[in-house]
Amino acid sequence: METATHMLRTGRRGPLFEFQMAARDLRASVGRLDLAWSLAWHDVSSRYRGSILGPFWITLSMGLMVMGIGVVFANLFGIALHDYLPLVALGIVFFGAISGMINEGCDTFVHASGMLSQTSLPMFTFVWRTIFRNIINLGHHLVIVVGVLIYYGFWRVANAPVAVIGLLFLVLNAGWLSMLAGIASARFRDIPQIVGSVMQFAIYVTPVMWQASRLSRHHIILDVNPFYHMLEAVRAPLMGAQVAPHTYLFLAIMAAVGWGVTFSIFATIRRRIVHYL
């Protein structure tokens, strides 16, 4: 076991050993989660330094977007505002968190190149940094969620504990997507553009701004769309609806397979990542 006062680095190879080393990196990062948290707070406060509203500027712009889309599209779709606007509000806020984690994941290792090339900080620390930063941002945007739920009376039917479980599933899955994007972007500089395009595409094929019920129940773009399940696990309970069991099943399998694949890739090329940067 490695401690603060003992460091061992070897050129030993072999799949088992590489996985042990990757696991050690993970453990070390968990032991220093407070560092990742400090870095994340620093990111947030330095990005909005000097501005009056800070991260609430993004909240404000999201709020305006929700109002605009909510009012106009409710008319276009012919849906009552009190059914439609909360859907859009929650959709935009939580999809924003998903796409934030994945898009910013592309920069996770690239931005950390200075620290990675001259300290022994765990690489996972920077993955958590990106995730925590987006959770902090989400915390600000919850103002919109709470406001809308209270204004339209959904607080009476909202099931917060189930939504929190859903949020865990969301973060769990956005986490490996974020890390995978980070590893891929370190090696291939085209990845951030591709990821950006995919997330742009995803916001339209996912029921962020439209009702899933307008499609037939088992439509393919709902069934195989990971973002739909991630969003639904959080949004449905907040709007007093049931989350379909197969959504949890989908998310659990996706998290297990996704982390399995991501961790394996990380274990395999971990020692190379610092040279990509």
Add this chain to the structure above:
Amino acid sequence: MKAPPVSISCQGLTLRFPVYGVDAKSLKKHLAKITVGGRLGSSHGATEVTAISGLDMELKAGDRLGLVGHNGSGKTTLLRALSGAYEPDEGTIEVYGRIAPLLDLNLGIDPSASGYENIRLRGRIAGLTSKEVDERMDEIAAFTGLGPFLDMPVKTYSAGMQARLAFAAATSVEADVLLMDEWIAVGDAEFQKLAHKRLLKLVERAGILVLASHDLDLLRLYCNKVMRMEGGIASPVTDIRKLDELMAAA
């Protein structure tokens, strides 16, 4: 459990860099025979630079090792490997003791943040807890001599002031193993003296110093051992008094 004594041990240490995004063939043609830099080779179609090959080294408490060699001979790579950032391709590195890499003073400095915030950030990156940073804050702040400027964003500092801040923050961590790429000299004449004293104290407290430098007189001053690197191949660790012989040998 008592911690084992401070030591560094490298055995058969070999480091290769894959070089991405270059035309492997032309680069190889151009650089293969040049003495500056490591050796280039290729495997799996990607160009590889062998930055360090088969390095053996044993250091114990009290050793002050100077590294000499051309640009690109592998000195910085070795320091980065000792800091734990680069993984060996072959061989092992084992270090007992807290490591403080002072390779890049500006590591983690955020120009838009205030002086205090930067000291805090740097301390956290170096492995201090929030509480430990708080305990040291007064001493670090006093050493920078920046007074009220510490509340201002670092981007408003002059280069010299920035260097003072970075130096004070980076040298606030006591360590057993100190890694330095060139002896650090920053600030105006008066600060340089202070910085020099602080650095000496740090070196005294540290069990081991590894210092890469091109300045032989400087190495004679601070080191008791020396190792010469050339094209990634290291000489044995020898006594500093044999520095001239070592330099003449090539």
